[in-house]
Amino acid sequence: MEEPQAWVPTDPRARASHDQVVAGLKGTDEGGAELVQLLSPEGERGGDPRFDAYAADVGVEELKGLYRDMVLVRRADREGNALQRQGQLGIWVPLLGQEAAQIGSGRAMRPQDMAFPSYREHGVAWCRGVDPTELLGIFRGTDHGGWDSVERRFHPYTIVIGNQCLNAAGYAMGQRFESKVGDPESGEATICYFGDGATSQGDVHEGFVWAAAYDAPLVFFCQNNQWAISVPLERQTRVPLYQRARGYGFPGVRVDGNDVLACLAVTRWALEECRTGNGPVLIEAFTYRMDSHTTSDDASRYRLADEVELWKLKDPIERVRVHLVRSLGVEPGFFSRVDAEADELAVRLREFCRSMPTPGPERMFSEVYAQASPQVDAQRDEYLAYHASFSDGEQR
Numbered sequence: 001m002e003e004p005q006a007w008v009p010t011d012p013r014a015r016a017s018h019d020q021v022v023a024g025l026k027g028t029d030e031g032g033a034e035l036v037q038l039l040s041p042e043g044e045r046g047g048d049p050r051f052d053a054y055a056a057d058v059g060v061e062e063l064k065g066l067y068r069d070m071v072l073v074r075r076a077d078r079e080g081n082a083l084q085r086q087g088q089l090g091i092w093v094p095l096l097g098q099e100a101a102q103i104g105s106g107r108a109m110r111p112q113d114m115a116f117p118s119y120r121e122h123g124v125a126w127c128r129g130v131d132p133t134e135l136l137g138i139f140r141g142t143d144h145g146g147w148d149s150v151e152r153r154f155h156p157y158t159i160v161i162g163n164q165c166l167n168a169a170g171y172a173m174g175q176r177f178e179s180k181v182g183d184p185e186s187g188e189a190t191i192c193y194f195g196d197g198a199t200s201q202g203d204v205h206e207g208f209v210w211a212a213a214y215d216a217p218l219v220f221f222c223q224n225n226q227w228a229i230s231v232p233l234e235r236q237t238r239v240p241l242y243q244r245a246r247g248y249g250f251p252g253v254r255v256d257g258n259d260v261l262a263c264l265a266v267t268r269w270a271l272e273e274c275r276t277g278n279g280p281v282l283i284e285a286f287t288y289r290m291d292s293h294t295t296s297d298d299a300s301r302y303r304l305a306d307e308v309e310l311w312k313l314k315d316p317i318e319r320v321r322v323h324l325v326r327s328l329g330v331e332p333g334f335f336s337r338v339d340a341e342a343d344e345l346a347v348r349l350r351e352f353c354r355s356m357p358t359p360g361p362e363r364m365f366s367e368v369y370a371q372a373s374p375q376v377d378a379q380r381d382e383y384l385a386y387h388a389s390f391s392d393g394e395q396r
């Protein structure tokens with residue numbers, strides 16, 4: 001009698017290969033000897049001779065502020081996920097696990113600095129004063145992000161992988177050409193966010209080359225969350241990503257991306273370098289995406305649960321909470337108040353999302369250009385006439 005055959009998926013992407021599993025595990029190492037860390041996963045404060053000065057002013061109140069930022073941003077993120085599951089959003093891109101990288105670097109910016117995000121930077125948006133409700137339209141498919149990118153100094157989200165590195169390089173070159181670089185107080189700098197997978201894109205390479213050739217005041221902030229959807233870090237590079245900067249002629253630093261204090265200090269240093277004319281700089285924030293790539297992805301198909309469990313022990317929020325309680329004697333009342341604030345934010349987000357108006361068919365034409373365009377106006381009129389031609393008047 002024949003042995004029953006094991007079920008083999010016809011689509012090879014349906015199951016992680018042996019190589020992928022091994023590569024995924026290798027991607028979870030500790031970050032190496034050069035990792036900059038000021039707060040250990042156990043909540044113990046360490047030191048770093050190069051970067052200590054950049055966190056010296058962070059006392060208990062400032063640390064409480066960073067903790068609050070991370071808790072609120074995580075809550076907004078979890079609500080985004082839930083709203084997608086409830087059918088209120090088309091998709092959500094979770095930041096779970098990357099709160100420290102985003103809040104630390106986001107709070108390092110000065111008002112005059114400019115930021116170019118990818119699509120996962122909800123924490124950086126928060127630091128730039130973009131309310132989480134303003135992100136919802138992107139994921140509900142009703143707008144491309146409602147904020148004024150010039151006023152907030154925060155560019156629209158970029159979905160095309162790595163493309164924002166070119167936009168940021170051009171912007172930072174402009175800052176240099178317009179002599180906005182040099183003064184340690186009023187000088188300007190730009191920060192550009194991208195992922196580990198993006199480093200394999202030509203746009204990122206070109207951004208590195210142009211920024212270096214023109215001494216642009218640009219901090220390249222790579223959140224290495226170990227995965228580019230189902231592709232592990234080992235498929236992107238043979239050397240740690242921060243070491244790539246050397247080949248372009250500028251410094252690269254690897255920071256513990258789950259350590260908000262270290263991310264704040266290293267990014268302050270990098271922005272100062274850029275502001276005073278010593279840019280560009282590459283920061284690799286060594287972190288982990290604890291959720292799936294998006295709500296359309298199922299990470300359990302390509303990575304082991306053990307890996308996620310390992311990274312939960314390095315949770316960026318928990319280590320700050322432990323430090324605040326054990327070393328700085330912060331009372332439980334503070335944590336309850338932050339939790340209550342997170343609950344209020346969640347209610348506000350849900351109510352806002354459910355009451356968002358559905359735009360009419362003219363909406364997709366109304367903000368293509370800043371000024372009226374006869375071509376777009378003609379396309380709009382034709383489209384509206386087509387809609388009006390349905391006898392039941394329904395928009396299709």
Ligand SMILES: Cc1ncc(C[n+]2csc(CCOP(=O)(O)OP(=O)(O)O)c2C)c(N)n1
Binds near residue numbers: 120161195227
């Ligand atoms: C130019 C381009 N190619 C492919 C995609 C599809 N895509 C979306 S996200 C992604 C992976 C990006 O990984 P990474 O840069 O590590 O960022 P992460 O999502 O992990 O933050 C890919 C390939 C895209 N959006 N743009």
Ligand SMILES: [Mg+2]
Binds near residue numbers: 196197225228229
């Ligand atoms: Mg990634």
